[in-house]
Amino acid sequence: MTDLAKPTPMLEQYWRLKKLNPDALLFFRLGDFYELFEQDAEVAAPILDLQLTSRDGRVAMCGVPYHAGTQYARRLLQSGFTVAIAEQMEDPATARGLVERQVVRILTPGTIIPEDEGMSPRLGVFYRHRQGVVAIVAELSTGTVHIAQGTLRSQDVRAIEHLWSVWAPDEAFSNGPAAEVGGTTLRDGSVYFSRQSLLHKEQVVEQKLGLGSLRRWGLEDNGPIVESLAALARYLDTLQPGTLRHLRDIRWHPLHGEMHLSARTLRQLDICAGPHSLLARINYCCTPMGSRRLQDWLEHPLTDISEIRRRAQAVSHWIDHAIERAQLRELLQSVGDLSRRVARVVMGVSKPRDVAGIVAALKCMPELCVLVENSQTWPLPVRVNGHPWIALLQRLDVLADPAPARWDDSPLLRAGVDADVDDSRSLLTGHRQALIELEEQERQRSQIKSLRVGYHRTFGYYIEVTKSQAKSVPKDWQRRQTTTHTERFVSDALKAVEAAIATAESRIAQAEAQWAHNLTAWISEESEWLTEIAAWLSELDVISGLAEAAVKHRYQPPQLTGADSRVTIAAMRHPVLEALVNEYIPSDLVLDSPHQALIITGPNMGGKSTFMRALAQNAILAQIGGWVAAMRYEAPVFDAVLTRMGADDDLVRGQSTFMVEMEEVAAILHQSSSASLVLLDELGRGTSTYDGLAIAQAVVERLALPDGPLTLFATHYHELTDLADHNPSMTNLTVEVLEEPLGPIFTHRVIPGAASQSYGIEVARQAGLAPSVLRRAEHHLKQWEQSAHQRVGTGQQITFDNPDPVAAALARALRELNPDDLSPREAWLWIVEWQRRIHQGVV
Known part of the structure; x- marks a missing residue:
């Protein structure tokens, strides 16, 4: 607290409110500004890029316009502070003495109501x-x-x-x-x-x-x-x-009851974040609240097949009825962000345009209800049957068009709503005409042609002349203000007109303030069913938006097969990438029991990761009730999509890329079930070749069990393709490559089979590496390939899939053994001997 001999009453009021909220920065309303004083001002000024000032040279202060207070408060919240809002509780023009102020709300990172419709603090x-x-x-x-x-x-x-x-x-x-x-x-x-x-x-x-x-x-x-x-x-x-x-x-x-999608998986699959996400691609919602609902559906796809089909049936209906869909979407565009507008009213931070938006939404309800009732696809919530919006709309539909930006701006009400306000406006119009007439009269009387009547928010109405003409003004004028180049005066006649204008404006302001209070109170009282209608409309918006996306992007309806593990997908496309390339090459995927794990090999930039992401994105689309980017899609309902894709590290926790990769793989092994979809891309590349190959093989063997998840494993370890020869749960896919005289052509189509090489040098050539570097790389490659052949034998691949010699010998001995020829003692000795061999690894 600043040491002052005699603090002003306003500063004492500030100290009292600050004492009640010592841990918050206090926004203290003074007219059109929120002011901060003393230590609060010193803390906030550098964060908000404000200049510290002082009225008396001792009390530091800074301020922000009250209509932009939320924006400034958000910056303070992002810096870790809490903000208390102290508002004027009475009109300064009519207050006797010090204006009463109270802290009406405290803003925190999770409770601020932002101006930006794209933000929803939680x-x-x-x-x-x-x-x-x-x-x-x-x-x-x-x-x-x-x-x-x-x-x-x-x-x-x-x-x-x-x-x-x-x-x-x-x-x-x-x-x-x-x-x-x-x-x-x-x-x-x-x-x-x-x-x-x-x-x-x-x-x-x-x-x-x-x-x-x-x-x-x-x-x-x-x-x-x-x-x-x-x-x-x-x-x-x-x-x-x-x-x-x-x-x-x-x-x-x-x-x-929902598909498991971690925040990292959502990011790795580009589901919601960024301009090239699945959300951005399929978001044809007409309202911001619909867009938020769609994001929620994408983050939480369903596993309840009956609910998925209920959504899909609604989407199919609006696809089949194009005219009705267009009418529905036109109405939804007029609804706007109803949920946020109701929230702003209830939280006490609304503006007249929020009420105008609610009115516009309610006016659409009759036609919306007729459309939806005829479709019989997405009925109104039971609790809001009976059309309660009719009575509320009659009370709310009173604002001027367009509605003003602030509650204290006039005109708030349109003509014909309030007779007293209309009368006061008529008087005000007459008084303003009187000002024009007074200005002309004073020009003639003073013979000063440049004279004009103006208005200042602090000093009121005035008669302005230049300094050189100030000596010629009538004697009954009284000096009010001096500026650099002019002198401003008032007269008795001007004071009378000014008083009449002030009286009329005061009556209008009081009446409109009462209307503002009534409007927000009525909405708050009815906010329960208003919020439920907003939720229903947002879902309807998502349904119609998914239908619009399906039509525009040539999507097809999926067939979800419940617990059946069979997968048949024809001409599958990546929903996002197909819009970014000139000609997208679709791929097929047919997977029958007992195949559970697919080893995908092929060149860099060939399309392995795209293929896996396309499958995941289409699975998510299917399980939110939408149509998919494929000519045919038959697949089970997945309870989770678990991914390890891309290269991430965690510098804050001191974890390398490989450590993060291993932690994610460990989580996948713990969390996956027979109903999961697992995507692994280039597992093991963060360590030495043999370590990475060993880990990759161990992981894919662990996943490729009869009751394991559907696993897609993209790799450059071609040695892993041999696993399909020994494990019936595994099969191979590869990216098609056409060998042409001028070099290989990557078609980006995924087909059955295994790749013969990775074409890494060819990809480097296409990337523009210098010819000398490429020639040197080819030389090294030949040397290492020859060295590997000498170690493992000509024509033999490096492999970790050779059979265990002890196990093979034991199998032969068991086949040759006749238990009827052994006594109990001999059988016991035979078992002991083979235990010794197994422990020592001796055949």
Whole structure:
């Protein structure tokens, strides 16, 4: 606190609010700015690129425009700070004495409501208890709540940690000491958990989150989830008192009802991130909330074949009805981001255009309902039947067109809504005409032709003349302000007009402020079903968007075969890459029992990785209910896609590329099941040739069991192709290469068979390596190939698949043995002898 002889009342007010929020940077509303003082200003100024100033030379201060406060606050949150917002609780123009101010909300990384529609900050609660784990992630900006619950079994814990890594909350706490889960730091939030009765916790949840009876959400008597929601409610209450009725889009994530996709797998397969992701390719949603829903579906594909088929049937309907689909999509474009607009209203950070957007969405509902009811594919939620939007729309449809940017901008209401406001506007128009007439009268009276009447927000209306003309003004004018080149005056007549204008404007402002309060209150009261409608519309948007993508990209309907391991895919394409190349060459994949593991060999840049990614992306498309980039797709429902692709290291943890690779492979071996899809690309390349080859063979042998996952293993270890001769679960694929006189041509088509070479030097030639370097490489290659042939025999490949000589000798001895010729003693001695040989490795 600054040592001042006599602090101003405003500074004392600031200190009082700061004392209540000592750990937050305080945004203190002063007119059109949020000001920061003293140490808060010194901390924030360099982060926000602001210049420190001072009114009295002692109290440091800096400020940001209040309409851009969220943007500046986000930068402070990204730097690790919390921001408290102190608002003016009364109109400064009518306040007597010091304007009352209160902290109305505290912003944290997981609770800020961003202006950017592409952002959805997430707040997480991770609750460990004696019987299991609960994970809850809430998006306050959209009204979405993700919930997952599991036991303490390692399989459940891993599944929840996987979901947590995909959700990636911006802020999270737990009921224990600080820890890290799924890449997110959990802070100790024990203070928000209590030992009170389950009934009391249910009441906390119902009051803060406005969920009503928990039975309707399937939460009754579920103590761990109620405890977690109660902790979430208590934490939110410390940040912003009041009921958050918009948290209605509750999404349950059954641990074994969704395809397992880790955050790393999503990144390696280019599912959601970047301009060339699967999301970017198929996102034909008409609303931002639809785009967010599509991303959620891609991150959590289904394994319930009945639900997959329900979505697929809806997609097929809109594909078959092109005219209705076009009408639906046109209406959805008018709906906009309904969920975020409702959330902004409930959170108290809305603008008039949010209400205008809600009105536009409600006006589309009658036609939308008719279209959907005729399709019989995606019915309205039961709880919002009865068309409740009709009555709300009648109350909300009052704003001017276009709606103003801020609540205190006028006109807020359109003409004909409020008679008192219309009367005041008429008077205001008359008074402004009087200003024009007064200006002309004063010109004639003073004979100053350049005279003009102007307005200043601080000094009000004035009559302005140049300094040279100031001596000629009428005596009844009173000096109001001096500028560099002009003098400004007022007259009694101007004061009278100014007072009349101020009175009219005040009446309009008071009436429109009451309307603003009423509009936001009505929406908050109805936010429960508004949020449910928004969730339904977002799903409908995704369904129609998937139909649009299927039509535009010539996708075909998939056939999911349940538990059948047979895979038949004809003319499979990579959904994203096909749009980036001039002519994409599709490939086929036919896999019958007992084949479970495919060894894929071929040249660099030949298309091995593309083939594997294409299979994974099409599997994900099929299991979100969409159509696929193939002429025919028959495959089982995969419970997971597990990948090891690309080269990553972890410098923060001091892990090399090879160490990260081995950790990922270990996780795949632990997590894969007979219903999983495993993709391994160039396993073992981060160490010596023989170490890498040995590890690669051991891993693929472990996966290629009769009850193992469907495995695609791309490699340059051609020695591994021999495994298919000895293991019935394995088969070989290769990238087609046409040998031409001018050099090999890579067709990028994957076909059955094994590659004869890697064509590494040819790829280097195409990449532009100098001819001298290529000639030297060819020389070294011939030398090493000759050396390898001399070590293992002419024409023999290096292989790790030679049979064990001791095992072969034992097999021969067993075939020649006649048990009827042996006494018990001789049989015992025979077993002892072979135990010795096996231990010593002697034939």
